[in-house]
Amino acid sequence: MTKKHINIVLIAVVVALWGTVLYKYVNRFFANNDIAYTPEEFSAPVITQIKKDTFNLQPLIRDPFLGKILTKKEDHPSPRIIVQPSIPKRSVEPKVTKPFPVVKYFGYIKSQDKSEELILLKINNRLERVRLNSDIEGLLVKEIYKDSVIVSFGKEIRSFKRG
Template identity: 30%
Template structure:
């Protein structure tokens, strides 16, 4: 009899809670309301940046472990900058022509496989080691090929 009293009390409470949840859900999705498009004029003020105060920390103090004063190493910094500038001059940006790998023509079990590559809009049938328009075909399979252009190696995936 005790269980029946709790069911009689809890069942209406659960029904009321679920009813409230369903009412909230369907009241937000009703199409009866018409939204008005109010064009609002926005006044945008430019954001003013305050100039930051800069400061310099002087780190010329005694080394706590060695007991010596720090020495400036500006000579080493200028040498490293010079090395970086020389390396950047040697490395030029390599502009690759457009390369599209269309697939393999020959049987994949053959020793000499024949690949279809579209290089700058022209179709080429290439074998391993062939060079067309400065592009060397290094290796490949049915999903991708390795091509080399001006010493730079690149992986080209199969185009769908």
């Protein structure tokens, strides 16, 4: 057969298959399917009861794998006295949080030979000369501006203005 004849046969087969599929699909909507149930067709369900076999299991006297006879050892539990070492409890001391120190900002000084700025801070009534990112008694200078300074003490951050 030539290629042309094979194509014609295959197209005819595909059209026939799709025709049967469409026929069954459309026939479902237009067919008259009245099913009449008669009492002869209906049968009552048969209930079957299963009786369970019960028996008592006896403890094994002989080990089936080793072939040894097992004997029970009677345990006479002796009273055990468990002494727990006493652990002295440590008193929990409350954490003392230091209050934020009293800070006053008096301005900054530019030096001619160094590019870093030096500022004057009064911390708890002590005048200090401080540079950027320096730590004095837990007080850390974060940022320096002409009119203010930002410092941190622990996790708390505050800003102080000049004056």
